């Protein structure tokens with residue numbers, strides 16, 4: 001019995017190169033190892049050193065760290081999709097000196113450490129994080145990690161389907177080699193100044209299936225700052241009111257850069273649903289041209305002033321009407337008073353004008 005164990009151990013050692021971890025399929029000829037849907041809870045140990053393509057997908061691995069991928073210096077393609085991974089520690093992939101493509105799609109990342117994606121030789125070209133964030137709160141961690149992981153060679157980044165509602169400032173500012181950026185199927189509503197400023201080499205940018213109602217001047221300037229890019233902007237809830245005009249005009253000029261320009265259409269208001277954005281400039285949107293705006297505002301304020309004054313006048317007349325008896329009486333009183341004053345004056349005048357009495361009058365005054 002003991003002999004048998006020793007013997008089998010020796011046999012195993014002899015065939016070490018041929019050993020394949022349980023739950024995996026290894027093909028030395030194809031330099032490929034696959035551990036697919038085997039309920040694995042950890043990255044299996046003993047993955048052969050020749051492996052170039054490693055697929056560990058559809059398992060229940062929740063955490064990965066630097067010890068997970070020791071000695072796998074030849075791996076160029078690593079897929080860890082659909083594993084329910086929630087935590088990636090710093091330098092997890094540091095041992096994978098040849099890594100070019102990393103697929104983490106379909107996970108539930110909550111904690112992403114700052115240097116999670118560092119590969120020391122900076123070989124990483126493609127990073128797939130499609131549907132990989134547990135919720136949009138993780139995007140802050142992600143932004144830090146994309147900066148700290150030194151991904152200066154990264155050419156493709158897929159962030160689609162992550163429920164992102166905004167992009168943190170400078171999230172892409174250290175990805176100067178990026179050629180393809182997928183942001184489709186999120187909930188983005190705006191692009192801000194500087195979001196894409198470092199991406200001079202970007203060739204493809206997918207913003208379809210988001211929550212954009214329009215693109216404001218700030219966003220259009222940002223998109224104009226990407227000289228080589230081909231854009232995908234479809235399936236957004238474009239709202240064809242006055243705010244759409246700058247975007248519609250821009251689209252007319254930039255058709256060559258927008259892959260799906262002809263298919264962009266209004267989602268709101270209901271009356272304009274399915275109207276092409278390219279054609280929306282011919283539809284009266286109830287907007288005023290530049291220059292008319294202030295005039296119209298002025299007119300409105302005049303009308304308002306008129307109404308207020310009219311109302312005040314009406315109130316005045318009404319008060320007069322209510323007090324008509326008192327007013328009549330007062331007018332009579334006033335008339336009588338006037339008459340008395342007048343008569344008094346008249347009397348004095350007569351006295352004054354009588355030269356015989358002038359002396360008496362002036363002495364009476366003193």
Ligand SMILES: *[C@@H]1O[C@H](CO)[C@@H](O)[C@H](O)[C@H]1NC(C)=O
Pocket residue numbers: 048049050051071073074
């Ligand atoms: C990696 O591949 C090279 C040849 O491509 C081979 O010589 C080397 O032994 C491999 N490394 C390991 C750890 O197997």
Ligand SMILES: *[C@@H]1O[C@H](CO)[C@@H](O)[C@H](O)[C@H]1NC(C)=O
Pocket residue numbers: 081103105106128129130156158182
């Ligand atoms: C990323 O992964 C998803 C799902 O696995 C896949 O549909 C998508 O094509 C991948 N993205 C890229 C750029 O290959």
Ligand SMILES: *[C@@H]1O[C@H](CO)[C@@H](O)[C@H](O)[C@H]1NC(C)=O
Pocket residue numbers: 110134135136137
């Ligand atoms: C996202 O998930 C984390 C961890 O479970 C939680 O703390 C946070 O509140 C969640 N955020 C949102 C917006 O649901």
Ligand SMILES: *[C@@H]1O[C@H](CO)[C@@H](O)[C@H](O)[C@H]1NC(C)=O
Pocket residue numbers: 131160161162163185
């Ligand atoms: C969009 O993403 C969600 C997950 O966030 C996914 O369930 C859905 O299938 C995706 N839709 C498309 C059209 O890719």
Ligand SMILES: *[C@@H]1O[C@H](CO)[C@@H](O)[C@H](O)[C@H]1NC(C)=O
Pocket residue numbers: 193194
């Ligand atoms: C955008 O940001 C840059 C600096 O990052 C600044 O120089 C420029 O004025 C800003 N543009 C607008 C319109 O805010």
Ligand SMILES: *[C@@H]1O[C@H](CO)[C@@H](O)[C@H](O)[C@H]1NC(C)=O
Pocket residue numbers: 249252253281282
């Ligand atoms: C669209 O652009 C063309 C030139 O490319 C121009 O002739 C036309 O007037 C523009 N249409 C609108 C509505 O701006």
Ligand SMILES: *[C@@H]1O[C@H](CO)[C@@H](O)[C@H](O)[C@H]1NC(C)=O
Pocket residue numbers: 274
């Ligand atoms: C939208 O218009 C296109 C053609 O322009 C048509 O094929 C499609 O059926 C329309 N969709 C709806 C919902 O009206």
